[in-house]
Amino acid sequence: MSAHTHVEGQLPHEPEKATLEGRNKVLGFWLFLGGETVLFGTLFAAFLALRHQVLDGPTANHLFDLKLVAYATAILLTSSLTSVFAIQAMHQQKVKSLINWLIVTVLLGLGFLGLEIYEFVHYVHEGHGFTTSAFSSSFYTLVGFHGAHVLFGILWITLLIIQLMRKGLTVVTAPKVYVAGMYWHFIDVVWVFIFTVVYLMGKVV
Amino acid sequence: MASNQPATEQNTKRHKxxxxxxxIVAFIFSILxxxxxxxxVISGEINKDFIYIILLGTAVLQVFVQMAFWMxxxxxxxxxxxxxxxxxxxxVFTCVIMAEYWVWW
Structure with missing residues (x-):
């Protein structure tokens, strides 16, 4: 891997902001996150409007297991911290440590995804399918959309790890890593609202 | 748009x-x-509106920690x-207020 790290001179201190393209990428990504906020916000609004319409299906209070949610939250929060460490390693130009922290982040993301799949399978066995009620449909749409974002993040960061191994850390690869880190934090922010609005508020009767 | 300063300025600027x-402090704060x-929520004995206020307060604070420090x-x-x-x-605010207060008017 070290054979392919770039040779021509030193990298700037913040390689993700060293080129205009890099700075535009970061700004563009912030605007994209604004759009993502709207996407998730409308799903949250739909869930809030429909959360009491359970028909014959189980209610939120009956269904949710806070222990499982607490584990998922701890995993995702920790992965947010490891992605911060990855960006710090990048700023110190420690490519090996950067790649290792990204791998830890991906593994934690996979753990979160595994818990979520287990949770959904468990709910379906409890008679809480996608078409059971307006509550279940809006629940699966909102939480499933978040899970899909986690899956996308895992695939994205995995590809970045491969690219870092092959091309090393350059002013071209650095903005990509930085932006992926921002995406991962955003996923964590959305999860904060999911465990608050969906799970915790669902347990308050 | 993104500040168009040349890369050299980034290089020479003293960077800590x-x-x-x-x-790690931010992480511990998030966990807390x-x-x-x-x-x-688990203690459950408190007034419902009070619980909602605490939940929303902690969520908003946590988002602030993530955005300010980690992003x-x-x-x-x-x-x-x-x-x-x-x-x-x-x-989002418009949508949420609509869903919470107008849908089941």
């Missing part, structure tokens, strides 16, 4: 490499806020980023 300490939120929003040059996110948040 930040340690992991600040981020999460714990408060879960504990409030570097506190650093300079994030004006357009803030405008982008806040316009998103404005739309």
């Amino acid at each position: 490499v930040e340690g992991p300490k600040k981020h 806020l999460t714990f408060i939120a879960f504990a409030t 570097h929003m506190k650093d300079r040059g994030h004006k357009y980023a803030l405008i982008g996110i806040l316009s998103g948040v404005f739309v």
Whole structure:
């Protein structure tokens, strides 16, 4: 891997902001996150409007297991911290440590995804399918959309790890890593609202 | 748009490499806020509206920690980023208020 790290001179201190393209990428990504906020916000609004319409299906209070949610939250929060460490390693130009922290982040993301799949399978066995009620449909749409974002993040960061191994850390690869880190934090922010609005508020009767 | 300063200025500018300490503090703070939120719900004896206020308060604080420290929003040059996110948040507020208060009028 070290054979392919770039040779021509030193990298700037913040390689993700060293080129205009890099700075535009970061700004563009912030605007994209604004759009993502709207996407998730409308799903949250739909869930809030429909959360009491359970028909014959189980209610939120009956269904949710806070222990499982607490584990998922701890995993995702920790992965947010490891992605911060990855960006710090990048700023110190420690490519090996950067790649290792990204791998830890991906593994934690996979753990979160595994818990979520287990949770959904468990709910379906409890008679809480996608078409059971307006509550279940809006629940699966909102939480499933978040899970899909986690899956996308895992695939994205995995590809970045491969690219870092092959091309090393350059002013071209650095903005990509930085932006992926921002995406991962955003996923964590959305999860904060999911465990608050969906799970915790669902347990308050 | 993104500040169009040349890369050389970035190079010569004295740059302090930040340690992991600040981020670990932010992490512990996040865990603490999460714990408060879960504990409030599990204890369950308190007034419902009060629980909602605590839950929303801890969530908003936690988002602030993530955005400011981990997404570097506190650093300079994030004006357009803030405008982008806040316009998103404005739309979300409208939708949520509509869903909470108008749908089942």
